[in-house]
Amino acid sequence: MTAAKTNPNGYGLVPGTYQAHRAKNPVRPDGRAASPAWATAPRTPRFVDMLGGAPAPLDTTAAILWDDEALHIAFWAAEPNLSATMTTRDDLLFFENDLEIFIDGGDSYYELEFNPLGTIYEVFYLWRDAYTRGSKWDTPRFDVHNPRVQSFGGDYPRDRRNFWTGNHPRGTRWAFLDYDLPGLAVRTHYDGTLNDPSTLDRGWTAEITIPWAGLVDLANGRSLPPRPGDTWGIFMGRFQQLQTRGPAETATAGWAAHRFGVADTHVPECFTQVTFVD
Helix, strand or coil, X not given: CCECCCCCXXXXXXXXXXEEEECCCXXXXXXXXXXXXXHXXXXXXXXXXXXXXXXXXXXXXXXXXXXXXXXXXXXXXXXXXXXXXXXXXXXCHHHCCEEEEEEECCCEEEEEEECCCCCEXXXXXXXXXXXXXXXXXXXXXXXXXXXCEEEECCCCCCCHHHCCCCCCCCCCEEEECXXXXXXXXXXXXXXXXXXXXXXXCCEEEEEEEEEHHHHHHHCCCCCCCCCCCCXXXXXXXXXEEEECCCCCCEEEXXXXXXXXXXXXXXXXXXXXXXXXXX
């Protein structure tokens, strides 16, 4: 994965790039990401700090494969102290250690988070400037009056001038908290003992399967499955709770496949530009 030789986005950075190969062998996910299909898949470089670009202190890489049925994403995350407590679907996993995927759909984007236990959290976001009366989004399925739909302005930093709208030029989004991506499968495996700081652990892996049929809301006129040469914006990241001084004092570190330059994952212009190759 390299920096694309194109014009920088509105945040002054050229997004990183990655070539996703068509799978040469059947992808049979079990969470270990050790099957022959992944042996030849190019991995991202070691994840870096989202804001500054320094190498993350814990080795993390990812890879993407695709076939006619689905998009496949794998993660390998070193972790000497495995921890995970949340077990309910759509728990706020970003308050503990997790891995994350975002997929850009133009007027929409999708967020998926998961922890070593395989608990998942997912949200579908729709830019409010795209939600107009009579548009393709104006359907009962995307009813913004549902109590489980929130207005969202993006992550920090916020100040008094943009507290409600966030920092993105497009403004706010509708966040559909009950959205379930059709056919999604998340499988995880951890090597060590969860929630026992007295043991030294090796880490955890994950395999995510997303059927192309489930990505209709994000296709934005693109072919499903993609044609060779098509490019999608896909974020691959890791968020880690780091103990600072006392047991109750932690700081959240955000690592990604390339430097964002902003402390906000909700910036599709910064997602890795993934080109599908045959």
